[in-house]
Amino acid sequence: MTRELLIAGGGIAGLAAATAARRAGWEARLFEQAAAFSEVGAGLQLGPNATRVLRDWGLLDDPALRAFAPSRLRVRDAASGRELGSLALGTHAEARYGAPYLTAHRADLHAALLRAAMDAGVRLHPGERIAGAQVDGEAVLARTGSGLQVEADALAIADGVWSELRQQLLHDGPAPSTGHVALRALVPLDDVPAGLRSDDVQAWLGPRMHLVRYPVRGGEALNVVAFVEGSAKGRDWDQDASVDRLQSVAGRLCSDLRALLDCVPQWRSWPVHDREPVRGAHEMALGRAALLGDAAHPMRPYLAQGAGMAIEDAAELQRVLAACDGRVIDVPTALRRYALNRWERCARVQQRSRRNGAIFHATGVVRLGRDLAMQAGGEALLDLPWLYQGP
Numbered sequence: 001m002t003r004e005l006l007i008a009g010g011g012i013a014g015l016a017a018a019t020a021a022r023r024a025g026w027e028a029r030l031f032e033q034a035a036a037f038s039e040v041g042a043g044l045q046l047g048p049n050a051t052r053v054l055r056d057w058g059l060l061d062d063p064a065l066r067a068f069a070p071s072r073l074r075v076r077d078a079a080s081g082r083e084l085g086s087l088a089l090g091t092h093a094e095a096r097y098g099a100p101y102l103t104a105h106r107a108d109l110h111a112a113l114l115r116a117a118m119d120a121g122v123r124l125h126p127g128e129r130i131a132g133a134q135v136d137g138e139a140v141l142a143r144t145g146s147g148l149q150v151e152a153d154a155l156a157i158a159d160g161v162w163s164e165l166r167q168q169l170l171h172d173g174p175a176p177s178t179g180h181v182a183l184r185a186l187v188p189l190d191d192v193p194a195g196l197r198s199d200d201v202q203a204w205l206g207p208r209m210h211l212v213r214y215p216v217r218g219g220e221a222l223n224v225v226a227f228v229e230g231s232a233k234g235r236d237w238d239q240d241a242s243v244d245r246l247q248s249v250a251g252r253l254c255s256d257l258r259a260l261l262d263c264v265p266q267w268r269s270w271p272v273h274d275r276e277p278v279r280g281a282h283e284m285a286l287g288r289a290a291l292l293g294d295a296a297h298p299m300r301p302y303l304a305q306g307a308g309m310a311i312e313d314a315a316e317l318q319r320v321l322a323a324c325d326g327r328v329i330d331v332p333t334a335l336r337r338y339a340l341n342r343w344e345r346c347a348r349v350q351q352r353s354r355r356n357g358a359i360f361h362a363t364g365v366v367r368l369g370r371d372l373a374m375q376a377g378g379e380a381l382l383d384l385p386w387l388y389q390g391p
């Protein structure tokens with residue numbers, strides 16, 4: 001008998017989980033509360049740990065992904081413009097890790113995952129939310145916002161950082177604000193002065209802020225995202241914003257960075273929320289439910305791995321669902337194995353993301369120490385084999 005996975009949420013985690021279930025031989029039924037499947041605009045970096053999974057699923061060949069392979073990561077001081085350190089990406093990363101380091105627009109990755117899910121035969125239900133579920137019986141019993149009762153063998157909770165289903169199961173309150181705000185912009189490359197164009201990922205570090213820029217959409221647009229310490233209002237991922245905030249926090253900015261800010265026509269802001277690193281397997285699986293993506297482990301985007309961890313979660317889910325025979329390995333056992341295999345790595349990435357934020361935004365002597373360490377340590381400090389080699 002074919003088993004069925006019910007998925008709550010049609011973001012990157014939910015669509016990846018749905019494709020993973022189909023590849024494991026399960027039926028998959030996905031509910032997304034929004035009327036249409038779509039993503040708000042911003043760029044993503046995808047480390048080799050994530051692109052390895054996407055390649056196995058055939059997504060790297062999908063023209064919809066419009067991925068870009070940056071040649072290098074360069075870290076620079078926001079005030080002086082001085083290069084503090086760099087890491088070869090491009091062919092170097094691919095040779096070292098067996099998969100490329102890519103950048104993509106979130107909407108493009110989402111479109112490629114949606115197409116993969118549809119091609120795999122996932123049943124999609126846009127405009128319908130999962131309002132609640134019982135996950136400790138012989139089957140998952142879920143109810144939708146419109147009152148539909150849905151039964152399945154397992155539930156993938158992929159409803160994002162504001163996960164209500166997590167609240168119902170773990171009762172650990174909403175994800176708190178980090179006190180950091182993301183300001184983001186997408187600039188068509190034609191509008192970027194020739195002297196500011198480059199094929200690398202650049203991170204500019206300043207006091208209480210940093211800014212990251214890289215090409216997306218096959219190199220046709222530049223993604224610019226700045227992170228600033230300060231209060232943020234609401235949960236909306238797409239608020240009007242002004243760059244004055246960045247300038248008042250950072251103080252002096254070098255001429256290259258000022259020129260970059262000048263060519264951005266419009267900024268949107270995005271409050272950054274996270275949680276304490278995952279404390280144990282019990283936070284990633286309960287009974288017949290598994291948590292994935294931001295619902296499981298929301299993190300600061302300072303290691304550029306939120307989507308990467310969601311994709312890794314889905315790959316692990318595929319492994320345990322494929323091994324679940326209902327006799328020796330039943331559904332709760334399979335999902336418990338998923339959680340045991342995932343939680344420590346996710347916690348480490350959450351922890352490291354927080355630490356990066358503190359290092360990137362350092363002031364005073366800590367900042368001086370950071371700069372000296374980066375200049376002495378160079379590539380060794382920026383390369384992360386434990387992360388990019390995969391779990």
Ligand SMILES: Cc1cc2nc3c(=O)[nH]c(=O)nc-3n(C[C@H](O)[C@H](O)[C@H](O)COP(=O)(O)OP(=O)(O)OC[C@H]3O[C@@H](n4cnc5c(N)ncnc54)[C@H](O)[C@@H]3O)c2cc1C
Pocket residue numbers: 008009010011012013014031032033034042043044045046128129130131158159160161163164165182184225270272292293294295301304305306307308309310
């Ligand atoms: C500024 C910024 C930059 C980032 N950069 C990177 C990067 O470079 N690399 C990287 O890997 N990650 C990055 N991330 C992180 C990454 O964007 C997220 O980790 C990832 O998008 C999370 O996907 P998700 O599917 O878990 O959640 P979401 O994208 O939030 O999707 C959840 C979905 O569930 C739906 N939903 C909610 N409740 C219900 C319900 N009850 N029933 C049905 N549907 C429901 C929502 O409508 C939504 O569509 C960045 C994040 C930020 C903020």
